[in-house]
Amino acid sequence: MSLKQRLEELKDQGLQDIQAADNQQKLNDIRVKLLGKKGPITEVLRGLKDLSNEERPQVGSFANKIKGDLSSAIDDQLKVLDQKTLQRRLAHETIDVTLPGRPAPVGTPHILNQTIDDLEELFIGLGYEVIDGPEVETDHYNFEMMNIPRNHPARDMQDTFYITHDLLMRTHTSPNQARSLEKHDFSKGPLKMISPGRVYRRDNDDATHSHQFNQLEGLVIDKHVTMADLKGTLEVVARHVFGEEREIRLRPSYFPFTEPSIEVDISCFACGGKGCRVCKYTGWIEVLGAGMVHPNVLSRAGVDPQVYGGFAFGLGPDRFAMLKYGVNDIREFYQNDLRFLHQFQREVK
């Protein structure tokens, strides 16, 4: 048998063994056995010295080729085995991805606070300050400064929890108008503020009345602020809260602290204005009160009504939330049943 034949034989046998090897260890053994220093191919190469000068390079390169082929066959088989091992591992590691994930805790902001937060952010964007004021107010700020003297019939509109003759639970956030007007330095520019907070009325709690609820006051005073500016501002609010397609409608009304005074309706978001149960078949929903600040309110706070003027509005976050989410009973906001609160978990509305 020539060396060449011998090499062919080694190659065939080698490839067979490689194919048959079913783990890395066996392949390593084959590598050492076939290609190692004591292996048969090395043995064959040692016999080269007995060959003629012509044959030697031929057989030599043939032997190297076979060595190369076997080596890469081993590498290939290794890859195949790796692949198989991986497949087994992956199969083994497979889990039921439909089981629930480990839940991260998530708390729900109260829907009234979500409503207020949203409005605060809107007005901050429009350049308004947010003003806090006391919930226990003096008669002076709650009424007198707002152009509601004692025995004014408008005091009937707001049944008041008095603490003493002069002290009461504020019935509206409007006293913060007077407080801001007194403090504001008009030489530094206009006064633009909102003031959200809790207010109190002497009411029996039922589906539509609550002795405690929220209000958000707004006030803009400058040398030239118009009722058209009020209308535009309220349009921004209505569309922000109730949808871009909303129209607003102003109707005459009465508040002692504004003149002219208006009620503001929005076109019904439930029916688009055609008339439905939500809007009591009128196409419009009353959402807030507003007006041009009464000269008496300005002058009482030391601001000259001949020079300065502007608008004020007051809206009810409770009412906004009731309308927007179809809440039928205002008491639900204050009972804090978790099942009720959790409905508003989705904060992107």
Add this chain to the structure above:
Amino acid sequence: MKISYQWLSQFVDLKQIEPQKLADQVSVTGIEVASVIAPDAGLKKIVVGHILATRPHPNSDHLTLCQVDIGAEEPVQIVCGAPNVAADQYVIVALPGSRIANNEKIKRGKMRGEASEGMICALQEIGFSDSVVPKEYLHGIYVFPEAKPVGQPVFSFLGMDDRLLDFDITPNRADTLGMHGAAYEVGAMIHEKPRFPEVNLNESGAKSSDLIKVSVAEPELVPQYLLKVVENITIKPSPLWLQIRLWNNGIRPINNVVDVTNYVMLEYGQPLHAYDYDQLSSKQIGVRLAQADEPFVTLDGEEWHLRPSDLVITDGAKPVGVAGVMGGLNSEVTDQTQTVVLEAAVFDPTSIRKTAQWTNLHTEASTRFEKGINAADVETALRRASQLLADLAGGQVCEGIAIGNQQVRQPLQVQLDPARVNHVLGTQISRQEMLAILQDLQFDYQDQADKILVTVPLRRWDISIEADLIEEIARLYGYDKLPSTLPTGIQTKGSFNRRQQLIRTVRKNLLAHGLDEVISYSLLTEPQAVAFTHTPKPAIKLAWPMTQDHAYLRQNLISGLLLDLQYNLAHQQNDVAIFEQGNVFQTVDNQNQPKEVPMVAALWSGQVKPTSWLTKTRQYDFYDAKGEVVNLLTVLGVADQVQFVADDTIAQLHPGRTAKIILADQVIGFVGEIHPNEQQALALPVTYVMQLDLLAILNTELPTIVSESAAKYPAVERDVALILDQNISNAQVVALVKENGGKYLTDVSIFDVFAGEKIGHHKRSLAYRLHFQDPAATLQDEQINKVMLKVTSALTENLKAQVR
């Protein structure tokens, strides 16, 4: 007031505008119309019937068989149970197939064996309220006072085809509490001048002022007080047209005299009262303030002990009426009355308001006196009522007026600057348009060089300054025509202040950790209000609470959270982790207003949320609560200035499981378990709470953050396990470690707590990991060993610690 469309159209040409459309227009330009009422809505096949004959029902002792002409070829038989049914009456018949009130359907039927072709109706059965049905028809069928065409629908004969616009007035627009005022308002809106019939009186005989003497003791409170006497009247029912006007406005027809006073009130908005002249013993009328506890019986039979602030009308001695509120039983007009004294007055609104409030007598009259009266029409209304008494009661009107007081102020003149109007409204309304609006309002004016001088009629007492006139221009010009703009001018910055930012941070963090936000009531019971505080103050109480549940201002937020928990437990929501951010109220010496302190409080009860198949369930414990507090204090930047100290001073908290939280020597809150007694009393499971004073944290100055590079040299950690008496606290150990740990000790953290027999009675084992870092070099073992030795010997010496 319900404004009758038919009546209104007698004063203004309504140009056939549909009632609903007119109402919508009024709502947008003037006064909110709450609804348009159609009294005949839902009714059908209800006609006039003429009872030709009656005979008793053979099988009943209270039913009557009536032969009724309903305009058909033959009369029909109808069974009727009313006691007042009789032959020759014109009555209301609901035919078979008709619909009466409450959507009830009437069928042809048999009653005790006798056929009945429909039903003869009482007014209530076709939708009238009990309160407006004339007393004689309250318990029987209604009988028309005169013949009506049989077979015709009844609606037009009863005023039910009218449409009533329910004016929901604001307090300033009481001028529309009368048809004349309403006519001015609607007329201005539709550019029509209202017209009112003249009052023509035939006066004869004696002078009113001779028959009755009048004196007003409080002219300031009674600017107008006028009396007129009408003699020889015959008391009888009013004509139907007048009764209709009243019942459509919710007023029950009584008799011609009373009805006339009510009718004229509806016309002019001027309340009137009629006294029986013969019941006035001294033929004198006085107006004065009541004496304290002066007894008086109003005509509803109620007995009062009057107050010195009440204005009364007297017969010279005793009261015969509470001025502007209600007349007295002792001078009431009765069927026997022959001569009446009519009163028209203006009373001080505040005085009337006070009396109406304490007596709770909010009558049609008191409402109008409280909200204002058209001073210009007082006398006219009195004359108008006299005229009607002459027409409808055959009365002889005595001459002139007995005047107690008649001060009528001059109309106000108010300047209107057209430029100012546009400046305020943001419009470009022309002067001509403004003048046209003033004309529509029927206001007199002088068009001067730059301004318009407007004379405001007395009937619009709500208008006194330019801003009031601007409102008139604006609303009649139309708010829908206002442009929409945003304020221009100097830019202002909008931003949250530090307090608002801090509150937002607190809420955001608690929400992120799974606590749900609640809003509870600030008004509580006294025990609830003063619980859960280290420094209870005198409770602030409402003067007149609505209920005892909401009578005191809270000094803590926990009581509210417990109420929320109870509500949830009652509704099978047992795993609760909630928080509230809000104010508590603390009285401050020598200060009128209480201090309002922003606080945050949280509550945990039940199983730790969220639960999952991956985690073992467990109950909330003290350390959940404390951990949350520490998290909050960390983001607020004060965690390392805060100490937790065991506390047994709050009665509602577990004395062994509560820590007070101290920042700069001030107690700023607590964290602990609800006391077992309290838990039992409120039927709660084990519950943990915390409360923090955010104002105290807000007032803490924080250093500016100056960044340092993260250390480049390796840090070293060493563990030490100690056996200690169990009364030695973690805080003591940590303090001692820090004191002795040298300048490279950066942190001490506990990683194991163990107690058990192995360790010994009253002992426990605590294991700590100490972190060391030299920012400038690699720490050497020797250095650390030295420090550790110092630490352990300090622990051994001071706390008798056994180092394991």
